[in-house]
Amino acid sequence: xxxxxxxxxxxxxxxxxxxxxxxxxxxxxxxxxxxxxxxxxxxxxxxxxxxxxxxxxxxxxxxxxxxxxxxxxxxxxxxxxxxxxxxxxxxxxxxxxxxxxxxxxxxxxxxxxxxxxxxxxxxxxxxxxxxxxxxxxxxxxxxxxxxxxxxxxxxxxxxxxxxxxxxxxxxxxxxxxxxxxxxxxxxxxxxxxxxxxxxxxxxxxxxxxxxxxxxxxxxxxxxxxxxxxxxxxxxxxx
Numbered sequence: 001x002x003x004x005x006x007x008x009x010x011x012x013x014x015x016x017x018x019x020x021x022x023x024x025x026x027x028x029x030x031x032x033x034x035x036x037x038x039x040x041x042x043x044x045x046x047x048x049x050x051x052x053x054x055x056x057x058x059x060x061x062x063x064x065x066x067x068x069x070x071x072x073x074x075x076x077x078x079x080x081x082x083x084x085x086x087x088x089x090x091x092x093x094x095x096x097x098x099x100x101x102x103x104x105x106x107x108x109x110x111x112x113x114x115x116x117x118x119x120x121x122x123x124x125x126x127x128x129x130x131x132x133x134x135x136x137x138x139x140x141x142x143x144x145x146x147x148x149x150x151x152x153x154x155x156x157x158x159x160x161x162x163x164x165x166x167x168x169x170x171x172x173x174x175x176x177x178x179x180x181x182x183x184x185x186x187x188x189x190x191x192x193x194x195x196x197x198x199x200x201x202x203x204x205x206x207x208x209x210x211x212x213x214x215x216x217x218x219x220x221x222x223x224x225x226x227x228x229x230x231x232x233x234x235x236x237x238x
Contacts (some may be wrong), residue, residue: 022112025082026073026179027090027098028105028186031150031208041180044224045216046156047210049183050130051151051175052093052137053144066170068162070179083111086116092138094130102127102206105186108131125134125182127190127203127204134158153217157226177229184230192217 029050035043054067074089076082087098108123137145162174190207191214194200207214221227 003051021122023076023082024073024123025076025085025089026071026122026123026125027086027128027130028071028125028183029090029096029128030210031130032213032216035210035213042045042118042154042220043213044157044220045152047153047217048150049153049156050090050094050096050149051156052149054142054149055144055172056142065176066162067172068172069156069159069175071183072228073179082124082126085130090128090137092132093143095133095135095145096130096149097134098128100129102129103197103202105197105203106200107198123182125186127186127206133208136172139216154221154224156180156219161229176197181230184227187214191218198223199219 026049031048031050032046033047035046050072051069052072053069054065056067061228072090072093074085074093076085077088080088082104083101086101090098102124105125105127108125110121110123112121133149133190137143156175157180159175159180160171160173162172162176163194173233189197190203191211194204194207197203225238
């Protein structure tokens with residue numbers, strides 16, 4: 001079909017730029033070393049989660065997030081595969097090395113807007129075993145290395161959100177809603193629906209000695225009302 005100069009100009013002005021997908025990884029690490037059978041203690045205070053604090057918006061952030069707490073997360077670098085990215089981001093942001101990658105849990109499909117064009121973003125969420133802090137945080141311009149990265153599960157869910165539903169109120173001592181939701185979804189699936197995970201059998205085998213402790217911890221958080229912010233009617237739009 002022939003096109004006129006006017007048609008060619010219209011097509012050029014209204015063309016949509018097709019971007020390649022952005023690949024992101026998130027690493028969820030749980031520590032059960034301090035879990036006891038003491039009935040006077042809550043497992044939610046004994047199980048620890050690896051959490052880092054961004055001093056400013058995360059590097060390469062396309063969503064305008066403020067500084068705040070979140071799980072180790074970042075984009076793949078050139079010629080880097082997923083597993084390499086998981087190890088690098090965890091080490092660079094927390095100073096903790098990945099001792100073992102247990103399983104890939106799930107993939108979250110998002111859509112970002114860059115220069116007015118939609119860009120697919122795949123977030124691959126992994127379950128890992130991580131060490132105590134062994135080295136200095138490498139991303140010192142973005143990460144507050146003075147903050148202890150291993151935080152009790154209850155403390156994580158007690159944190160305010162880093163950004164409210166409207167995006168107007170920001171709290172740099174809060175946690176990113178998307179990261180909290182990611183953590184919650186991972187734990188719920190690990191405990192109750194491992195068959196829904198991409199590598200559920202590996203998760204079931206790894207979690208077997210601590211499944212009851214993690215289940216009890218989540219029950220304690222629910223009784224304390226700390227999971228309400230994750231209910232659908234309370235979900236932020238940002």
